[in-house]
Amino acid sequence: MADLTYIGLLRGVNVGRSVRVAMADLRTLVEALGYRDVRTILNSGNVVFTGPRGPTARVAAQVELALARHVGAPVRVIVLTAPELAAAVAANPLVKIAPDPSRLVIAAPSNAKDLTRLNPLLERDWAPEALASGPRVAYFWCPNGFAESPVAEAVLRAFGDAVTMRNWATVGKLLALSVAKRP
DSSP: OEEEEEEEESSSSSSSSSSSOOOOHHHHHHHHHHHHEEEEETTTTEEEEEOOOHHHHHHHHHHHHHHHHHHHSSSEEEEHHHHHHHHHHHTTTTTTTTOTEEEEEEEEESSSGGGGGHHHHTOOOOTTTTEEESSEEEEEOOTTTTTTTTHHHHHHHHHHEEEEEEHHHHHHHHHHHHHOOOO
Protein backbone atom coordinates (compact mmCIF):
# COMPACT_ATOMS: atom_id res chain seq x y z
CA MET A 1 0.00 0.00 0.00
CA ALA A 2 1.40 3.41 -1.00
CA ASP A 3 2.25 6.03 1.58
CA LEU A 4 0.10 9.09 2.11
CA THR A 5 0.84 12.75 2.70
CA TYR A 6 -0.74 14.25 5.80
CA ILE A 7 -1.28 17.83 6.86
CA GLY A 8 -1.16 18.45 10.60
CA LEU A 9 -2.81 21.63 11.86
CA LEU A 10 -1.97 22.49 15.45
CA ARG A 11 -4.63 24.48 17.25
CA GLY A 12 -3.72 27.57 19.20
CA VAL A 13 0.07 27.43 19.21
CA ASN A 14 2.43 30.40 18.97
CA VAL A 15 -0.32 33.01 19.19
CA GLY A 16 -0.51 35.43 22.10
CA ARG A 17 0.25 33.66 25.37
CA SER A 18 -0.54 30.23 23.99
CA VAL A 19 1.71 27.20 24.05
CA ARG A 20 4.96 27.83 22.18
CA VAL A 21 6.23 25.19 19.77
CA ALA A 22 9.33 25.80 17.68
CA MET A 23 8.80 24.53 14.15
CA ALA A 24 12.20 22.80 14.23
CA ASP A 25 11.04 20.91 17.32
CA LEU A 26 7.76 20.03 15.61
CA ARG A 27 9.65 18.60 12.62
CA THR A 28 11.88 16.57 14.94
CA LEU A 29 8.89 15.23 16.90
CA VAL A 30 7.03 14.16 13.77
CA GLU A 31 10.17 12.54 12.32
CA ALA A 32 10.69 10.65 15.61
CA LEU A 33 7.22 9.16 15.10
CA GLY A 34 8.52 7.56 11.90
CA TYR A 35 7.15 10.02 9.34
CA ARG A 36 9.24 11.31 6.45
CA ASP A 37 9.54 14.42 4.31
CA VAL A 38 8.47 16.52 7.29
CA ARG A 39 8.06 20.19 6.41
CA THR A 40 6.57 23.10 8.30
CA ILE A 41 5.28 26.44 7.11
CA LEU A 42 4.78 29.62 9.03
CA ASN A 43 5.15 29.64 12.78
CA SER A 44 1.57 28.78 13.61
CA GLY A 45 1.71 25.01 13.68
CA ASN A 46 1.37 23.69 10.14
CA VAL A 47 3.22 20.50 9.32
CA VAL A 48 3.18 18.35 6.18
CA PHE A 49 4.58 14.83 6.30
CA THR A 50 4.47 11.43 4.62
CA GLY A 51 3.87 8.03 6.12
CA PRO A 52 1.91 4.81 5.98
CA ARG A 53 -1.81 5.07 5.29
CA GLY A 54 -3.86 5.04 8.43
CA PRO A 55 -6.77 6.76 10.13
CA THR A 56 -6.14 10.48 10.51
CA ALA A 57 -7.47 10.32 14.07
CA ARG A 58 -4.69 7.88 14.96
CA VAL A 59 -2.06 10.07 13.30
CA ALA A 60 -3.39 13.13 15.15
CA ALA A 61 -3.33 11.26 18.46
CA GLN A 62 0.31 10.26 17.93
CA VAL A 63 1.35 13.85 17.23
CA GLU A 64 -0.72 15.18 20.14
CA LEU A 65 0.92 12.75 22.56
CA ALA A 66 4.42 13.62 21.36
CA LEU A 67 3.65 17.34 21.63
CA ALA A 68 2.17 16.98 25.12
CA ARG A 69 5.32 15.22 26.27
CA HIS A 70 7.50 17.88 24.67
CA VAL A 71 5.72 21.06 25.78
CA GLY A 72 4.08 19.77 28.95
CA ALA A 73 0.59 20.83 27.86
CA PRO A 74 -2.06 19.41 25.57
CA VAL A 75 -2.08 20.65 21.98
CA ARG A 76 -5.01 19.77 19.72
CA VAL A 77 -3.91 18.50 16.30
CA ILE A 78 -6.26 18.16 13.36
CA VAL A 79 -4.95 15.94 10.55
CA LEU A 80 -6.14 15.99 6.96
CA THR A 81 -4.80 13.91 4.12
CA ALA A 82 -3.46 15.63 1.01
CA PRO A 83 -6.43 14.33 -1.02
CA GLU A 84 -8.85 15.68 1.61
CA LEU A 85 -7.18 19.09 1.49
CA ALA A 86 -7.17 19.12 -2.32
CA ALA A 87 -10.87 18.19 -2.38
CA ALA A 88 -11.65 20.91 0.18
CA VAL A 89 -9.87 23.50 -1.95
CA ALA A 90 -11.66 22.37 -5.09
CA ALA A 91 -15.07 22.38 -3.38
CA ASN A 92 -14.88 25.86 -1.82
CA PRO A 93 -18.05 27.67 -2.95
CA LEU A 94 -16.94 31.01 -1.49
CA VAL A 95 -13.84 31.71 -3.60
CA LYS A 96 -15.96 33.59 -6.14
CA ILE A 97 -17.17 36.11 -3.55
CA ALA A 98 -13.99 36.40 -1.47
CA PRO A 99 -11.28 38.53 -3.10
CA ASP A 100 -9.02 38.68 -0.01
CA PRO A 101 -7.46 35.28 0.85
CA SER A 102 -6.58 36.48 4.35
CA ARG A 103 -10.28 36.86 5.14
CA LEU A 104 -11.49 33.62 3.59
CA VAL A 105 -11.13 30.89 6.20
CA ILE A 106 -11.50 27.14 6.46
CA ALA A 107 -12.55 25.52 9.72
CA ALA A 108 -11.33 21.94 10.03
CA PRO A 109 -12.98 19.94 12.82
CA SER A 110 -11.32 16.91 14.38
CA ASN A 111 -14.06 14.71 12.96
CA ALA A 112 -15.72 15.49 9.63
CA LYS A 113 -19.03 14.15 10.99
CA ASP A 114 -19.06 17.11 13.39
CA LEU A 115 -19.74 19.43 10.46
CA THR A 116 -23.42 18.69 11.09
CA ARG A 117 -23.13 20.99 14.12
CA LEU A 118 -23.15 23.83 11.60
CA ASN A 119 -26.50 22.90 10.02
CA PRO A 120 -28.51 25.49 11.99
CA LEU A 121 -25.90 28.15 11.19
CA LEU A 122 -26.01 27.36 7.48
CA GLU A 123 -29.67 28.41 7.38
CA ARG A 124 -28.90 31.95 8.58
CA ASP A 125 -28.15 34.97 6.43
CA TRP A 126 -24.74 36.22 7.54
CA ALA A 127 -24.39 39.07 5.01
CA PRO A 128 -21.96 40.60 4.38
CA GLU A 129 -20.26 37.47 5.67
CA ALA A 130 -20.90 33.97 4.35
CA LEU A 131 -20.73 30.40 5.64
CA ALA A 132 -20.67 27.12 3.73
CA SER A 133 -19.87 23.51 4.51
CA GLY A 134 -17.96 20.96 2.47
CA PRO A 135 -17.16 17.28 2.81
CA ARG A 136 -14.26 17.77 5.29
CA VAL A 137 -14.17 21.47 6.23
CA ALA A 138 -16.39 24.50 6.60
CA TYR A 139 -15.67 27.75 4.82
CA PHE A 140 -16.41 31.28 5.88
CA TRP A 141 -15.85 34.71 4.48
CA CYS A 142 -15.31 37.56 6.92
CA PRO A 143 -14.75 40.73 4.85
CA ASN A 144 -14.38 42.91 7.94
CA GLY A 145 -11.75 40.66 9.53
CA PHE A 146 -11.67 37.55 11.65
CA ALA A 147 -11.50 39.22 15.07
CA GLU A 148 -14.88 40.91 14.71
CA SER A 149 -16.58 38.18 12.69
CA PRO A 150 -19.98 36.90 13.91
CA VAL A 151 -19.53 33.82 11.70
CA ALA A 152 -16.13 33.01 13.21
CA GLU A 153 -17.56 33.36 16.70
CA ALA A 154 -20.52 31.11 15.86
CA VAL A 155 -18.29 28.45 14.29
CA LEU A 156 -15.97 28.46 17.30
CA ARG A 157 -18.96 28.16 19.63
CA ALA A 158 -20.31 25.22 17.59
CA PHE A 159 -17.06 23.25 17.71
CA GLY A 160 -15.31 24.39 20.86
CA ASP A 161 -11.68 23.32 20.85
CA ALA A 162 -12.34 20.50 18.36
CA VAL A 163 -11.63 22.76 15.37
CA THR A 164 -8.79 24.77 13.96
CA MET A 165 -8.91 27.47 11.33
CA ARG A 166 -6.60 28.63 8.56
CA ASN A 167 -6.97 31.46 6.11
CA TRP A 168 -7.09 30.75 2.39
CA ALA A 169 -3.55 32.02 1.79
CA THR A 170 -2.20 29.47 4.28
CA VAL A 171 -4.41 26.73 2.83
CA GLY A 172 -2.91 27.42 -0.60
CA LYS A 173 0.61 27.11 0.81
CA LEU A 174 -0.29 23.87 2.57
CA LEU A 175 -1.80 22.44 -0.60
CA ALA A 176 1.29 23.37 -2.64
CA LEU A 177 3.57 21.82 -0.04
CA SER A 178 1.46 18.67 0.21
CA VAL A 179 1.68 17.98 -3.52
CA ALA A 180 5.31 19.06 -4.00
CA LYS A 181 7.72 16.24 -4.65
CA ARG A 182 10.84 16.21 -2.51
CA PRO A 183 14.16 15.90 -4.37
